[in-house]
Amino acid sequence: MTKVAVITAGLGVPSSSRMLADQLSDALNTELSLSGQNTTVDVLELRDYAVDIAQHLVTGFAPPALAAAIRNVTDADALIVVSPVFSGSYSGLFKSFFDVIDNTALEGMPVLMGATGGSARHALVLEHAMRPLFSYLRTRVVPTAVYAAPQDWGAADDDEPALEQRSRRAARELAAMLVGRPVNPSRPASDRMEPSAPFEDLLARIQAPTS
Amino acid sequence: MEIGVFTVSDVTRNPLTGETPTEGERIKAAVAIAKKVEEIGMDVYATGEHHNPPFYASSPTTLLGYIAAQTERITLSTSTTLITTNDPVKIAEDFATLQHLADGRVDLILGRGNTAPVYPWFGKNQQDSVELTIENYNLLRQLWDNDVVNWDGKYRTPLRNFTSTPRPLGGVPPFVWHGSIRTPEVAEIAAYFGDGFFANNIFWPKEHYQQLIGLYRERYAHYGHGTADQAIVGLGGQFFMARKSQDAVKEFRPFFDNAPVYGHGPTMESFMDQTPLTVGSPQEVIEKTLSFQEFFGDYQRQLFLIDHAGLPLKTVLNQLDLFGELVLPELRAEFAKRRPAHVPDGPVRAKQKVGAAAG
Numbered sequence: 164m165t166k167v168a169v170i171t172a173g174l175g176v177p178s179s180s181r182m183l184a185d186q187l188s189d190a191l192n193t194e195l196s197l198s199g200q201n202t203t204v205d206v207l208e209l210r211d212y213a214v215d216i217a218q219h220l221v222t223g224f225a226p227p228a229l230a231a232a233i234r235n236v237t238d239a240d241a242l243i244v245v246s247p248v249f250s251g252s253y254s255g256l257f258k259s260f261f262d263v264i265d266n267t268a269l270e271g272m273p274v275l276m277g278a279t280g281g282s283a284r285h286a287l288v289l290e291h292a293m294r295p296l297f298s299y300l301r302t303r304v305v306p307t308a309v310y311a312a313p314q315d316w317g318a319a320d321d322d323e324p325a326l327e328q329r330s331r332r333a334a335r336e337l338a339a340m341l342v343g344r345p346v347n348p349s350r351p352a353s354d355r356m357e358p359s360a361p362f363e364d365l366l367a368r369i370q371a372p373t374s
Numbered sequence: 375m376e377i378g379v380f381t382v383s384d385v386t387r388n389p390l391t392g393e394t395p396t397e398g399e400r401i402k403a404a405v406a407i408a409k410k411v412e413e414i415g416m417d418v419y420a421t422g423e424h425h426n427p428p429f430y431a432s433s434p435t436t437l438l439g440y441i442a443a444q445t446e447r448i449t450l451s452t453s454t455t456l457i458t459t460n461d462p463v464k465i466a467e468d469f470a471t472l473q474h475l476a477d478g479r480v481d482l483i484l485g486r487g488n489t490a491p492v493y494p495w496f497g498k499n500q501q502d503s504v505e506l507t508i509e510n511y512n513l514l515r516q517l518w519d520n521d522v523v524n525w526d527g528k529y530r531t532p533l534r535n536f537t538s539t540p541r542p543l544g545g546v547p548p549f550v551w552h553g554s555i556r557t558p559e560v561a562e563i564a565a566y567f568g569d570g571f572f573a574n575n576i577f578w579p580k581e582h583y584q585q586l587i588g589l590y591r592e593r594y595a596h597y598g599h600g601t602a603d604q605a606i607v608g609l610g611g612q613f614f615m616a617r618k619s620q621d622a623v624k625e626f627r628p629f630f631d632n633a634p635v636y637g638h639g640p641t642m643e644s645f646m647d648q649t650p651l652t653v654g655s656p657q658e659v660i661e662k663t664l665s666f667q668e669f670f671g672d673y674q675r676q677l678f679l680i681d682h683a684g685l686p687l688k689t690v691l692n693q694l695d696l697f698g699e700l701v702l703p704e705l706r707a708e709f710a711k712r713r714p715a716h717v718p719d720g721p722v723r724a725k726q727k728v729g730a731a732a733g
Contacts, residue, residue: 221639224578226648356585358593359558362566366512369505369528 165195165341168239169206172246172257179279181208183311184245186326187277190334191243198342205235209256216256219263233264241273241341242302244293248280252292261296270301273340275333276308283312305336375709376720377702378418379411379694380453380610380677383431386684389632394684397430401437403687404430407680408441410691412448414698420451420483420677425492428634435468442476450476453572453610453677454485454553457514458506459496461530466517466538473543481549481721483572483608484511486557502529504559511552511563518547549721551608551675554586561586565593570606570721573670576679579648580669583609587670603714606721608675609666611650614685615696619654625689626653633683656700663701664708672717676705 169188173180188204195202209216215229225233236242246257274297278289289308297304307329315326359365381404387394395403408419419441421431431437438450450472455465465482473480486503487493493500509527516523517538525533542548551570554560555578564571571590573583587607594605614629616622623642630642630653645651652662663676678697681690713719 218640218644222636222645224582224648226640226644230579356558356589358589359562362508362562365504365508365559365562369509 165200165202165241166239167191167202167204167241167243168236169204169243170209170236170245170257170260171206172209172254172260173279174210174247174254174256176210178247179311179313179316180245180247180277181206182316183277183279183309183330184243186330187243187245187275187309187334190327190330191241191275191337194331194334194338195341198338200338200342205239207232207236209260212260213256216259216263220259225263229263233268237264237268239272241275241337242269243275243277243337244297245277245279246293248278248285248288251285252288253278253296258296261300266300269297272300272302273337274302274304275337276304277311277333278308279311281313283310283314286310286312303340305333305340307333307336309333375673375706375713376417376449376675377705378416378420378448378451378675378677379407379680380418380420380422380451381407381431381681382422382453382679383424383429384634384682385428385430386634386682387632388684388686389628391686399687400430403681403690404437405441405444406687407690407694408448408450409444410694412445414694415702416448416694416698418449418451418675418677419445420453422453423456423487424489425495426489435472438480439472439475442472442479445479447479449479449481451480451551452482453574454483454487456487456492457484457510458486458503459492459498460510462510462514463517463533463536463538466514467540469548470518470538470540470542473548474540478543478546481551483551483553485553486560498529504557505529507560508563511550511567515567518542549723551606551721555583556586558586558589561590562593565590565599565605566597568594568597568599568723570608570674572608572675572677573610575610575650575666576612580650580666584670591671601716603671603717606718606723607670607673608677608721609650609670609673610677610679611652611663611666612679613652613659613662613693613697614680615652615654615656615659615693615701617655617696617700619658622653622655629683629685637683656696656704659697659701660704660708663705664712667709667712672713674718674721 169184171180171184192202212229215226219225246253276289276293289310309329311326385400411419421434421437423431423434425432434452486507490500506529509529523533523536551572552560552564553572555574573587575583591602591605595602614622614626627642631637652659680693
């Protein structure tokens with residue numbers, strides 16, 4: 164069973180970010196089922212956690228509902244993340260959510276990125292803003308990122324809408340990353356505090372000459 | 375079981391009057407609070423250490439030395455003493471001197487500090503903070519436990535034929551606690567030396583501290599100091615009370631809402647749900663405090679934060695009077711009843727393992 168966490172920072176109900184997120188997760192579902200894998204999808208609308216996220220920023224710890232949501236994300240096998248474009252970048256809420264997650268908790272996590280905006284001219288936000296964020300977090304981001312402009316929800320080309328094509332390509336890339344490889348081999352379970360090395364080893368490490 | 379108060383030494387505006395006390399007023403207030411702690415029968419007064427506004431407590435042993443002269447019974451402690459940026463030699467000297475002045479009523483909590491610029495201000499790097507903690511504490515132990523020290527390290531100039539004076543009172547160094555909010559290595563250090571472990575416990579949910587304390591207890595037993603439940607644990611806590619619960623809520627809310635750290639964030643109610651803060655009646659303070667024992671196991675020291683967020687001195691002293699009258703006797707009786715005979719009722723250093731790590 165592959166656990167997929169879908170994170171969307173759309174603010175409207177419904178939002179186009181949520182629509183894109185659903186489209187991407189449906190596409191992933193289809194791809195994974197082709198290779199015989201079952202998928203569970205957990206959708207996180209960050210809007211529902213906006214106050215909790217702000218409180219976490221102020222107090223340094225997550226209220227219970229947000230703590231559970233973060234656990235779902237860090238325990239997932241793959242992430243689909245979608246943000247609306249605000250002022251030329253991902254939204255502040257989107258960034259704040261990743262700010263309150265431990266910066267090593269997502270190492271090695273397969274990620275598919277999406278964004279929505281009021282104009283096609285913002286498409287490179289995915290490459291110039293969002294991809295560096297997920298590089299910093301040491302996730303593994305699939306090459307295709309999916310941007311949806313207003314016209315993507317309307318006119319279709321000949322027999323297949325372009326947005327659907329891009330979604331399918333991105334989902335295929337994510338599925339390829341997931342199929343047949345061990346899931347999160349190195350990432351520790353979230354919330355688990357790793358014990359320290361023994362004191363004498365800690366001391367020896369300081370005293371040993373470092374090359 | 376020892377019960378006391380600790381301060382973070384903030385100089386904060388009173389949100390009701392709009393007035394900010396002077397540093398001098400807060401320093402004198404610390405003395406008045408410590409004397410009140412002794413008067414009502416509590417056991418410990420501890421001060422923080424900071425090197426930047428809005429905090430006044432940059433010189434803990436000066437403050438505690440003055441308090442030592444005006445008290446007779448309470449233990450004077452710190453919360454915390456910065457083991458990363460203070461010279462271990464100076465810590466050894468200062469606290470041994472304080473021991474002599476206070477007739478032994480001294481211990482200390484070591485911590486790494488939480489203000490990033492303090493490291494560069496004292497010529498250190500924050501990235502080295504865990505290594506500094508390990509090396510500095512290892513040296514501090516040698517300075518107190520051995521009359522003559524020859525020492526080489528990475529972060530401090532070497533010592534040849536050095537004797538830290540005065541020697542600890544009666545040859546017994548102050549008891550040491552190690553405080554941490556997130557670092558398993560600190561729990562390891564405390565366990566290795568058979569020292570105490572103090573979990574600030576104020577700002578984060580208890581599940582977080584439970585893991586750290588669990589690691590400490592496990593390693594304490596591993597090093598042969600005793601069973602896991604004999605390890606020496608201290609906890610922070612925070613209360614504001616009135617005889618009637620709703621009066622406490624009404625009086626404290628403006629201070630909570632404007633407090634440094636958590637002000638302008640969560641509601642007081644959700645903060646109470648998620649952290650050790652109690653705002654309510656004496657009975658509620660008793661119940662919440664006893665729940666710490668249920669959650670963390672039998673422990674040896676409970677310190678409360680009571681004087682922050684701009685609370686005026688008069689209010690703080692009233693809080694302590696109320697605590698002494700209605701809470702302290704109940705807590706003492708109940709903690710005593712719950713503690714099994716094999717668990718120490720106060721901080722006692724386990725059989726020393728010192729020497730093993732001494733180079």
